[in-house]
Amino acid sequence: MFFGGVGEIGKNMTALEYGDNILVVDAGMGFPNEATPGVDVVIPDIEYLKTNSEKVVGIVLTHGHEDHVGALPYVLKDLPQVPVYGTRFTLGIAAHKLENQGMSADVLSVVPENGTVEIGPFSVEFIKVCHSIAGAAALSITTPAGIVFFTGDYKMDYTPIDGKLTNIARIEEIGKKGVLLMLGESTNVERQGHSKSxxxxxxxxxxxxxxxxxxxxxxxxxxxxxxxxxxxxxxxxxxxxxxxxxxxxxxxxxxxxxxxxxxxxxxxxxxxxxxxxxxxxxxxxxxxxxxxxxxxxxxxxxxxxxxxxxxxxxxxxxxxxxxxxxxxxxxxxxxxxxxxxxxxxxxxEAMYDIHTTGHAFQEELKLMLQLVKPKYFIPVHGEYRHLKKHAELAKSLGIPAGNVLICEIGNAVALNKKEFKRISDVPAGNSFVDGNTLGENADGILRDRINLSKDGMIIVVATVEMKTGKILSGPEIIARGFDFDEEKAEETKEEVSKAVAALDYDLVEDYTEVKAAARKAIRQLLKQKYKQYPMILPIIIEG
Missing domain, CATH: 3.40.50.10710 (Metallo-hydrolase/oxidoreductase)
Incomplete structure (x- = not known):
């Protein structure tokens, strides 16, 4: 099940479910863009995991980058007793994040590089890989159905600074055992050759x-x-x-x-x-x-x-x-x-040779596929074009087209040695953090913010005698974020006063009808005469 990290770069989170046991791989966050104004971070929607919280047996982390561990504090607020496993450096970063949120780090358990931990029916081996951070690991997860291999983020650096190479020998041994499914990162699939050391x-x-x-x-x-x-x-x-x-x-x-x-x-x-x-x-x-x-x-x-x-x-x-x-x-x-x-x-970097990536180029991606030799393959960690190209790369190396799937957020896949197919989607998507998680109204909140940034807003305040429709005070006009001079203000006041006076107050049940009339009058004036479309907020006080 994919809660993030497919069809996008960032927000990596995948889950394996076997019987009544769910194992989560990574808990990453994404970053806001022009479509999410005012948002601090974007995290996976984990409604499915919350609904099935009694099944979640653990969270395993491939490494300590934000797009793999950044959502962990928010996830653990909803799944507070779930144990978290990772290498020492990775969990050092995770602990810091939890402590900054006033949360306990007692749920964290260190696994040595190239070590193995048993989590319910899952046996998880952390295999050393080179990346742009210490403690990065590929995960070989032995399940009752077969081995599922997550590459994590990696590169094949043959002259690493710490002398610790990607553990190619161990990966090859696992490949010889027979890997049911490989999930491979796709970030640099468009770049030919090998990444620079x-x-x-x-x-x-x-x-x-x-x-x-x-x-x-x-x-x-x-x-x-x-x-x-x-x-x-x-x-x-x-x-x-x-x-x-x-x-x-x-x-x-x-x-x-x-x-x-x-x-x-x-x-x-x-x-x-x-x-x-x-x-x-x-x-x-x-x-x-x-x-x-x-x-x-x-x-x-x-x-x-x-x-x-x-x-x-x-x-x-x-x-x-x-x-x-x-x-x-x-x-x-x-x-x-x-x-x-x-x-x-x-x-x-555009002028000097002062940076290199932590992600594998095409030849390194090919090598990983050849070492692991998976029966089934799902490309991950990339936008759709990356996943598509990685899928084509896998097929060019002999993996049958029917054994390769491109997935998107919310997709679920059922597999065993005889079948590999999409099944019903699970609830998934984005949750937005703006101080606190925005919750169910997030789409409406973001839509309002975008409209405010594009078109501005206008507030009209008036006190109205609800029995007669007489305006006792106002209307007062407050406008922000668009061209609104004194002449427009006077026109707007006049149109609002006309609209309020035109209502039949024998039929008006409450002030919401007065608000609707005021809003309509302002919208028509600004749209038809000035081609302006601000957000309109009428405030009608019963006198």
């Missing part, structure tokens, strides 16, 4: 240190990319620079990396902002968050001159060691433009 990024970044020896260097990267942070720390040590960590998530992940043994550096390399200000620029390195142009991030504030700890100037070289997540391009280039205005030199 993380180590090559370090080589490119070293040139930044060599050519900017007298300048202050500010490197922005994803806080969770501990392999990138490790290389940057190593370069700082090599070239005699102290490190200032900027951004709460950067500080937290760095501390977690040290605590879990995923980051290695001497703590005395770190300095605070006050110390950094007193040092020569050529002796300082800043590692910052904000690669996606997030408005509240450290880098965005630096670019606007609103970050009290760091003032960007002409002797700064700023490196964005990242690539834009689709939809964030405008925000990122706004930050870059502002940094240039401050006098800084800016380096970003």
């Amino acid at each position: 993380e180590r090559r990024v370090g080589q490119s970044l070293e040139q930044v240190f060599v050519t900017n020896s007298t300048r202050r260097i500010i490197i922005a990267t994803f806080a969770t990319n501990n392999y990138r942070v490790q290389q940057i720390m190593d370069l700082a040590k090599k070239y005699g620079r102290k490190v200032l960590l900027s951004g709460r998530s950067m500080k937290f992940i760095t501390e977690l990396g040290q605590e879990t043994g995923e980051l290695h550096f001497d703590s005395d390399i770190l300095v605070d902002a006050q110390t950094a200000k007193k040092m020569d620029d050529g002796k300082v390195l800043v590692i910052s968050t904000g690669t996606q142009g997030e408005p509240m991030s450290a880098l965005a504030k630096m670019s606007q001159g609103e970050f009290d700890k760091i003032t960007v100037g002409q002797n700064d070289t700023v490196v964005l060691s990242s690539s834009p997540i689709p939809g964030n391009e405008r925000s990122i280039y706004t930050v870059i433009n502002n940094l240039y205005r401050k006098g800084a030199e800016v380096m970003y």
Whole structure:
């Protein structure tokens, strides 16, 4: 059953159901877009899991990125006693999220890399894979019906920073046993060849240190990319620079990396902002968050001159060691433009070889399919075009067309060794968090916000004697978000007064009919004469 992560990138959540047991894989969140104004995060709708909460035996997490663990606090509020399993680094991130919500982390259970845990009728093996975060794992889930293999997010990096390669030998062993179903990530299926090793990024970044020896260097990267942070720390040590960590998530992940043994550096390399200000620029390195142009991030504030700890100037070289997540391009280039205005030199992926992906390219996807040799295949973790291309790739490697399915959110698939078919959908979709979860009225709330942002609003307030229709006070007009001058205000008052007076108050039962008349009068005036369509909110007070 798919609650997210198919037909979209983000919000990954899938469930396996066998008898009276449900195992959930990942609990990710998505990010808002222009269709969800004012929303903080988007999470999966888990109504089916809530309805069947007594069947949910566990949640297993492939890794600690937001699109795989970000919804966990919201899910556990509805499923509070469900145990959660993952590697140490992954659960360190999960625990932090729970604690920030005032929730207990007691439900979290660490599984070693390449370790196995028994959860009801499911035996789950966590297999080490390379990705852009420590603790990433593919999951081989042995069920009474057969083995279901989740690749998770991965790449085949043959020179990883920590020396831990994707465990190809173990994956091949599992493939030889016979895998019933493989669910494979599809993010980079459109990119031919092999992804670049993380180590090559370090080589490119070293040139930044060599050519900017007298300048202050500010490197922005994803806080969770501990392999990138490790290389940057190593370069700082090599070239005699102290490190200032900027951004709460950067500080937290760095501390977690040290605590879990995923980051290695001497703590005395770190300095605070006050110390950094007193040092020569050529002796300082800043590692910052904000690669996606997030408005509240450290880098965005630096670019606007609103970050009290760091003032960007002409002797700064700023490196964005990242690539834009689709939809964030405008925000990122706004930050870059502002940094240039401050006098800084800016380096970003479009111009320099300073980033690599954590997701497999075509040849790596082919290798995974050839290692696992699944009977059935479902592409996941991608928009529909990604899933379509990954499905075609699988068929080109010999998997029969009838054994490949492209699924969307809410789809459910029944399978055993003899059949593989879609069955009735389950309730699924998006839930929106705006401080609190918006709930059942979310669609209406978002529609109103979009209309307000496009067309503005007008409020009319009047006190009316309900027996006679006499207006005792008002109408007063308040307009926001569209062109509404004094002349229009007077016209609107006149039309509302006429509409209210024209009602037969012997037949009027309550003030809602007066509101409807006022709304209709305003709509007709603004639509017919001015071609304007604001939201109209009449407030009628009984006098």
